[in-house]
Structure formats: C-alpha cells, structure tokens
Amino acid sequence: MDLLYKGLVGILTIDTFFLIALGTIIGLVIGTIPGLTATMALALLVPFTFAMDALNGLVMLGAVYTAAMYGGAFTAILINTPGTPGAIATMLDGHPMAAKGEAERAIVGATVASVCGGVAGFVALLFLAPVLSLFALRFGPPEYFWVAVLGLALIAGLSTGSIFKGLLGGGIGMLLGTIGISPVGGEARFLFGTSQLQGGVELIVALIGLFAVPEYIRLTATAVRAVKPNENSKPQSLLSVTKEVIYKPINIIRSSIIGVIIGLIPGAGNNVAGLLAYSEAKRSSRTPEMFGKGSMEGLVASESSNNAAVPGSMVPLLTLGVPGSPPAAVLFGALMMHGLTPGTRLFTDSGVLTYGFIFSLGLAALALLPVGMIFGRLIFRAVTKVPLGFLIPTIAMMTILGAYSMRNSMTDVFIMVGVGIFGYVMRNFGVSPATIALGLILGPIAEQGFAQAMLIGRAYDYPFLVLLQSPLSITLAIIVAITLIGPFVMKVVRRKLNARKTILG
Amino acid sequence: MLVRVNTHFLVALTGFILFAVFWFAQDENWQRPSAAWPETILYGIAILSAILVVQGSILKSREKIFADGSKKRALIACVALIAWSLIIQGLGFVVGSVLVFMVMAFYVAAVEKKVSPKTAITMSPGKVVLWLVAIVCEVLVLYSVFSKVLLVPLPKGLFF
Numbered sequence: 217m218d219l220l221y222k223g224l225v226g227i228l229t230i231d232t233f234f235l236i237a238l239g240t241i242i243g244l245v246i247g248t249i250p251g252l253t254a255t256m257a258l259a260l261l262v263p264f265t266f267a268m269d270a271l272n273g274l275v276m277l278g279a280v281y282t283a284a285m286y287g288g289a290f291t292a293i294l295i296n297t298p299g300t301p302g303a304i305a306t307m308l309d310g311h312p313m314a315a316k317g318e319a320e321r322a323i324v325g326a327t328v329a330s331v332c333g334g335v336a337g338f339v340a341l342l343f344l345a346p347v348l349s350l351f352a353l354r355f356g357p358p359e360y361f362w363v364a365v366l367g368l369a370l371i372a373g374l375s376t377g378s379i380f381k382g383l384l385g386g387g388i389g390m391l392l393g394t395i396g397i398s399p400v401g402g403e404a405r406f407l408f409g410t411s412q413l414q415g416g417v418e419l420i421v422a423l424i425g426l427f428a429v430p431e432y433i434r435l436t437a438t439a440v441r442a443v444k445p446n447e448n449s450k451p452q453s454l455l456s457v458t459k460e461v462i463y464k465p466i467n468i469i470r471s472s473i474i475g476v477i478i479g480l481i482p483g484a485g486n487n488v489a490g491l492l493a494y495s496e497a498k499r500s501s502r503t504p505e506m507f508g509k510g511s512m513e514g515l516v517a518s519e520s521s522n523n524a525a526v527p528g529s530m531v532p533l534l535t536l537g538v539p540g541s542p543p544a545a546v547l548f549g550a551l552m553m554h555g556l557t558p559g560t561r562l563f564t565d566s567g568v569l570t571y572g573f574i575f576s577l578g579l580a581a582l583a584l585l586p587v588g589m590i591f592g593r594l595i596f597r598a599v600t601k602v603p604l605g606f607l608i609p610t611i612a613m614m615t616i617l618g619a620y621s622m623r624n625s626m627t628d629v630f631i632m633v634g635v636g637i638f639g640y641v642m643r644n645f646g647v648s649p650a651t652i653a654l655g656l657i658l659g660p661i662a663e664q665g666f667a668q669a670m671l672i673g674r675a676y677d678y679p680f681l682v683l684l685q686s687p688l689s690i691t692l693a694i695i696v697a698i699t700l701i702g703p704f705v706m707k708v709v710r711r712k713l714n715a716r717k718t719i720l721g
Numbered sequence: 722m723l724v725r726v727n728t729h730f731l732v733a734l735t736g737f738i739l740f741a742v743f744w745f746a747q748d749e750n751w752q753r754p755s756a757a758w759p760e761t762i763l764y765g766i767a768i769l770s771a772i773l774v775v776q777g778s779i780l781k782s783r784e785k786i787f788a789d790g791s792k793k794r795a796l797i798a799c800v801a802l803i804a805w806s807l808i809i810q811g812l813g814f815v816v817g818s819v820l821v822f823m824v825m826a827f828y829v830a831a832v833e834k835k836v837s838p839k840t841a842i843t844m845s846p847g848k849v850v851l852w853l854v855a856i857v858c859e860v861l862v863l864y865s866v867f868s869k870v871l872l873v874p875l876p877k878g879l880f881f
Contacts, residue, residue, distance in 0.1 A: 252871070256871070260871065260872070378729065378773070378776060380769055380772050380773050380776060381728075381729070381732050381773065383765075383769050384732060384736050384766060384769040384770065384773065387736075387762055387765050387766045387769060388735075388736075388739060388766070390762045391739065391743060391759070391762050391763070391766065394758060394759040394762065398751075398754070398755035400754040400755065401751065401752045401753075401754040401755030401756075402755070403748070403750075403751050403752065403755040405747075405748075405751065405755060405759060406743060406746050406747075406759070408746060429802065432798060432802070433795050433798040433799060434789050434790065434795075436790075436794050436795065436797065436798035436801075436829065436832075437789055437790030437791050437792070437794045437795040437798065438789055438790030438791075438836070439790065439794070439829065439832045439833045439835075439836040439837070440790075440836065440837065603830065603833075603842055604829050604830070604833050605825075605826040605827065605829040605830035605833065605842070605852070606826060606852075606855070606856075606859075608825065608826075608829050609821070609822045609825040609826050609829070609856075610859065612801065612802055612805060612825065613805075613818055613822065613860070613863065615802075616802075616805060616806060616809070617863065617867060617873075617875075620873070620875070620876075621867060621871065621873040624873060624874055626806070626810055626876060629806045630806060633802050633803055633806055636802070637799050637802075640795075640799075642732075642735070644728075644786045644787050644788075645728045645731045645732050645735070645786065646728045646732065646784065647732055659762070663758040666758070667754045667757070667758065670754075671754070
C-alpha cells in the first residue's frame, strides 16, 4: 500500500502531466494515420526517453501507446478505414453514423467509451495483476486455437446477406494469411515464384487495402463525400453523449472485461478484443438489427474493449516478463533500458516506479477526453470542409505511404493496391471486407494454435482430444458452439413464440 | 447503365478461381504441419463456393453491382492508384506524387463541378496557383515527416 501511495504521488507533478499530454497528442496523430503503428511510435520515442528519468520516460511511452489505440477510431469513423487494427469493429457502426450526419456524436461516443475502457483496464491492472497473470498462464495452444475459432465464428454476425458469402470471405482472408513462411513447419508457402512474398501479407497493409482503397474508389466514382456535416443538428455536447453511453453500463462493463481478458493473452491483440466485444454486444442487444447501420452500442463496445486491452496487455509484461504484443515488446525494451526487469520481482524491487507507470496509464486514459475531443473535432472539420479535389488524392497518398512505411517496401504498396481493388470488387459482390480482414487476423493464430496442439497431441492415442483437455479449452469450445448455434436456435424459438402469439391473439 | 447479376455465382466463381490458383501452387515437399492448414482452407473454400452455386440457383436473385457512381471514374481511380505506385518508383516520391496529385486534384474538382455544381469550387487562375502551391507543400511536408522524423526511406527514383 505504501508503494502504491508513493507511486501515485510520484506522478502528480507538472512534468508528468505535460508528458502525458504530449504523449497523448503524439499517439493520437500516429493512431489516426493508417499504416503508422503504436509500435513504430514507441520504437522512435524510446531513444528520447534516455534523457528523462525512468518514470517520466515510461509515463510518456504509456500515454503514446494508450492514445495510439484510441486514435484509430477517428479514421474508422470518418473515412471508413481503421487507423489501427483494433478499430475494425469501431468502423462497422462508426462510419454509418458519420454517413447519417452523426459523425460528431460518434466521435464523442468513441472518446467516452475509450476513456471508460481505459480506466477499467487500469483498475484491473492495478488491483488484479497477480491474479490475472495466473489466468494468462493457462493459455496454451489449444486455448489459442479456440479463441481464434471464437473470433472466426463472428463472421456469421458480420455477414450482410448470405452467411456463406461471409464465410467464403473469411476463408479468403485465411488463405491470404498462409502466404509466406509457415509459422510451424518453417516452409515458404505460396510465393508464386517471387521471393518478395516471403514476408507474407502484412496485416496493416491488407487492412489499408481492404478498407481505405474501396473508400477512395467509391469517393472518386461518386464525387460525393460519405461523411455529412451535421448542419441541421446542434453540436453534440459531451454531457448528452456521455449520458447516452453510460445509460447502458452493462455494455461497457462486459466489453471492458472482454478487453482485459483478451489483452492478457499474448498474441491475441486488441483487434480480437474489439470484434469479440462487438459480437457480444450485438447478441445481448435489444436492437441487434441496428448493428452495422450506426448503433451507438456497437461503437461503445468496440472502443471500450480495445482500450481496456491496452492495460490488459501490460499484465503479462509487468508480472511475468512476457510481452503480449509488439508495442508491449518495445515497452519491455524500454523498461530494461531504464534499469527495470519485468517479472515477478518488479513490484517489490521497483514498486514505486512500477505503480507510478500503472497510474500514468490511468491518467493517460483520462487525458483522452480533453485531447481526443479537440483533436477529433478538428479532424471532423477537415474531412467535411477540405475540397474533394484535395481529400481524394490525400487519401490515395496516405494509403501508399502507410503501406510502404510498414516494411519500407514497394512490394507492400503493390499488395495493398491489389488487395484494395479485390476488396472493392468483392464488396460489390456482397462480401464484406471485414470478413476477409477477420480471416487474415485470426487465421495465423488458429493455425499456430492448432498445429502446436496437434504436436503436443502426438503423445496421445487421439491427438484431437488435446483440444478439449483443459477446463478452459472446454469452456471456450462451449462458447464457440453457443455462438455458432445460438442465433439459429433463437430464430426458431422466436418463430414458435410468434406463431403461438398469433394463435392466442 | 446498371448491371444486375447473380452475385452468388460471381462470389462462387472467385472462390473456385482462388482454389485453383492456390491448389496448384502447393508444394509436394511441404511437411504435414505446413501443408495441413492451407489444404483445409482450400477444401473449405471449394465447399463454400459449391454451396453458393446451389444457393444462387435456388434464389435466382439479381443484385446491382458497381452501382455507386460512375464505373468509368471507379476505373480511373484504380488506374491512378496503380500509376501512382509505379511513378514514385521511377521518378521518386516527391516528384511522382506532385505530378499524380495535381492531375487527380484537378480531375476530381472538374468531376465535382459536374456532379454537384452548387458546392463545387470555381477555379480561377489565382485559385489554380494556390492549389498548385498547396499540393507541393502537402507532399513536401509528408515527405519531411516520413523521411526525416519517422526515418522511413521513401523511394528516391530518378529525382527524389
């Protein structure tokens, strides 16, 4: 308790507040631009923190990481392109809201939800880190496999029209994910005679292609912007939207818990968290038909979850010394360079610094509110006021820059263009690009989990049974079954109830 | 002209094409752990494509495709993006981007004037010069941020 108090006092200085504000602004800018990642921002900023004392350096890096995750929501809402993979689910309802002239309401809603999720994750990290780290240790290859399958089961929910088209889209995404070096056998697959594909299809490059390019083509084809300025409505006040968001606390709590749990699992990432929370929100909603058409519930679920995943991903890093995501790996390096060794003894050997860092993540989540509101409204004005003649080529140039900067490779630019045109065509055929993206994100996780589980299973007579060996994997398998069969059962039950009502009345 | 087709068949056709392309690109020498996953996905794609053919035959629905805006402009957008990617490789990021940006900016401005004359900008010689300066500035600012601050070595090409 003494360490906790000293940690809190340690960050209540003008310097810290300034660094949190600066880190939040940098993170927002990075998060907003598709292709620039939190990992890149952190890696570039680590050298600048050498000159600072350890706590200040870590505070700034924590603020950048938190804000970068939230910044992805802006482009998701305004130009139908997730700035970060975590904002895919945000886009599903955020952009339709913007198209209806409710962009400002969507931005304020996303900001409030992000703050709630960030604070919830911070509370979990502060008080439950040791317990949660034990939970993270229970995740082995079979559990990873089931988490990925659970995510893939969401495709049914994301499909508009034919479910089979959605599933095929997911299959195409998974197929794209197999290009390059195999994660288990180590062989090069589907190179089509060129060594340039050895690195595979980079997720963010594909996301830029799948979401930004079709939007750019649509804008050029129609010469009409999708985001309408809310000329006829009053500016959205923070209070009214906050009331609207907090009015459904269960949605925020459930999504934040999902975010923390998924954040705990090394490799799962906040994109999975956002999508799972979105799917759960849709299933529990009284108005599931509004999802995908501009539902505030969907937007809140995604944003609170992906921001809760940030402190969640810090749990294995700080308690076990296991970085669960690429940004956490950079933070791992930064901690080491500042003389801190992540692991079981971190909280006792360097408690003040560690708790100070954790508190700074909570403050960074709160800083999203003022900084995000100002920044979000500025971007909104820019997207609605800048002439189309400028906006369209700017989007095109940003897609090229974003794809190129991932690996400094023109191959990625051509992959982005190819995937983008393919995504535009498939969208016209009724296949949602989100299903392809989901397959691409989850395919490699499922493959690795499955292959490793099968290798472990060789010791048994029936290797497949290793997938259902632990209570956690059985629980996950049951959730997958409910997710897949549940909607059909509910449909039948509703039909029968309606039929009974008609007979009775 | 609106094109109406059975999109189930089109998606199924795409699925079959991808199945064929990837199936024949598999290597016999892959070990089982590397080969099993793509093989499973390919079977899944083939089965789903077949289901879509059946679904398409039963539903017989015809949906509008490429109905958003002009098909010619959509094609121009695709060509411009490909050209942009090729030109920056040859001429360098700054020179290539300034050229393509200018062409696109004035093309879109002209299209906007046709589509929504009320909100479109009227181009006077002064405004043209202003746009040219703004385009050069935007490209240079992005070039500086990426190459000098973020240390991304952008394509240099013949010029820079």
